[in-house]
Amino acid sequence: MTLPQSPPLMPLVSESGVLKSYYSAAKATGATTTTTTTTTPPTRPAPKVVPPSPLEHAPRSYGKRLEEFTPTPLSRPIGLPYPPEPGQNTGIDNRTLKQRRDDFVNYEKHLERREQLKSKFARPYFRDWGNMKFHKGKTFVAPPRLFRAEPSLYFPNLYGQTLLKNEGPRDTTPALRGRVSVVSMFSSAWAEDQAASFASAEANPALGALLAANADRAQRVWLNVEEDPLKAWLIRLFLGGLRRRIGEPNWGRYFIVRRGISDEIREAIGCLNSKVGYTYLLDGECRIRWAGSGPSEDHEREGLVKAVRRLLDEEKASRES
Numbered sequence: 001m002t003l004p005q006s007p008p009l010m011p012l013v014s015e016s017g018v019l020k021s022y023y024s025a026a027k028a029t030g031a032t033t034t035t036t037t038t039t040t041p042p043t044r045p046a047p048k049v050v051p052p053s054p055l056e057h058a059p060r061s062y063g064k065r066l067e068e069f070t071p072t073p074l075s076r077p078i079g080l081p082y083p084p085e086p087g088q089n090t091g092i093d094n095r096t097l098k099q100r101r102d103d104f105v106n107y108e109k110h111l112e113r114r115e116q117l118k119s120k121f122a123r124p125y126f127r128d129w130g131n132m133k134f135h136k137g138k139t140f141v142a143p144p145r146l147f148r149a150e151p152s153l154y155f156p157n158l159y160g161q162t163l164l165k166n167e168g169p170r171d172t173t174p175a176l177r178g179r180v181s182v183v184s185m186f187s188s189a190w191a192e193d194q195a196a197s198f199a200s201a202e203a204n205p206a207l208g209a210l211l212a213a214n215a216d217r218a219q220r221v222w223l224n225v226e227e228d229p230l231k232a233w234l235i236r237l238f239l240g241g242l243r244r245r246i247g248e249p250n251w252g253r254y255f256i257v258r259r260g261i262s263d264e265i266r267e268a269i270g271c272l273n274s275k276v277g278y279t280y281l282l283d284g285e286c287r288i289r290w291a292g293s294g295p296s297e298d299h300e301r302e303g304l305v306k307a308v309r310r311l312l313d314e315e316k317a318s319r320e321s
Contacts, residue, residue, distance in 0.1 A: 052076075053076075053078070054074055054075045054076045054140070055139065055270050058139050059131040059134060059139075059272070060127075060272050060273075061127045061131075066131075068134075069131075069134040069135075071135055071138045071139060071140050071141050071293070071294075073141040073142065073144060074140050074141070074291060076151075077151055077288060078153060078268065078269055078270045078288055079154050079268055080153055080154045080156055080265070081154070083154050083285065084154055084286050085157060086174060088157040088171075089156055089157055089158055089159060089261065090171075090259075090260050091159065091259030091260035128275045128276075129275060132273075132275060132276075136194075136294055136295050137273050137275060137293075138276070138293050139278075139293040139294065142293075142296075142300040142303055142304070143290060144303065145303070145307075146307045146311070147289045147290065149283065149285075149314075152288060152289055153268070154286050154288070155176070155286050155287070155288050156269065157173040158172045158223060158255065158257050159172070159257065159260050160172070160224075160255035160257035161236075161255070161258075162251060162252050162255055162256075163239065163242060163243050163250075163251035164251045170255075172223070172255055173286060175252065175255075176286050177284065177286055178284045179217055179284060180217060180283060180312060180315065181218070181220070181281070181282045182198075182199045182211070182218075182219070182279065182304070183221045183222075183223060183279065183280040184196065184199055184223065184278075184279055185223040185225065185277065185279070185280065186223070186225070186278070187224070187225045188275060190277075191275060192224075193277070194293075194295045195277030195278065195279050196277075197295050198292050198300065198301060199279055199304070203296070204296075206301075206302075207304060207305050211308070214312055217312060218308060218311075219253060220250070220253065221254075222246070222253065222254040224254070224255065224256045224257065225257045225261060226257070226258065227258060227259060227261075236256075242254075270291060276294050277293070277294065278291065278292070279293070281304065281308065281311070284315060289311060290303070290304065290307040292304065
């Protein structure tokens, strides 16, 4: 008994020729073919390309001490290359016991932690105070105009306690997304006064009137960053006075941030001095479209009002299109 011979295949001339020869041979012998399909999981959009920092020569709490420094206007956008998401930068350790044990016996993790501690302990304690001699700590001058949306970078998600009663800590991104936001970021009463010189109704009445007239589309947000446990406890002790000063409509937009702001985040958003107040203008997608630092100047307050008005016009145009 002789076995039937398989029909010959055509030479491997091209991909289409190979497939045609294979299927013609299978049809002649009565064989069946199985087609395997693979699904590619959706990929997140690639992060934006981050240009070199425009604050490369600004004074910092680490590195070489500067003897002279004059702040200049921001020439390029600042921020993170990826959009913020709730749950990021909370400072909460969500590792399981097994993961913590594995990290504890991991020598590479020990080396990484050692470098972090060395960098922290090597910083002069009063360097930030010493850098206040440069134009009252002003790190940069606000840009003369709004950054375009496409190259603009993102403001990070932070996590903190609001002034709302009987409410736990929450993420900042849900409060910022979908509205034009003027964000004041500070860590002391001195820094808070600097940020207020940009955005408070007393220092900038034109901005206050604009925000009040567009309360459904624009807002002001406060980020009180206090990583020192004792100072954070004092803030919580006087929450009643803080609530009266801020006003009940703004309780949900005042965040007391205890942890989660790494050195990388500070570098990205230009927050280089913890004793200085910073002001950021964000669009509805949490992109930093304008920023200011230290005490405001007349042209910076006027520029902030123009930038907010421009963002409101952009938002209205995109909604109508």
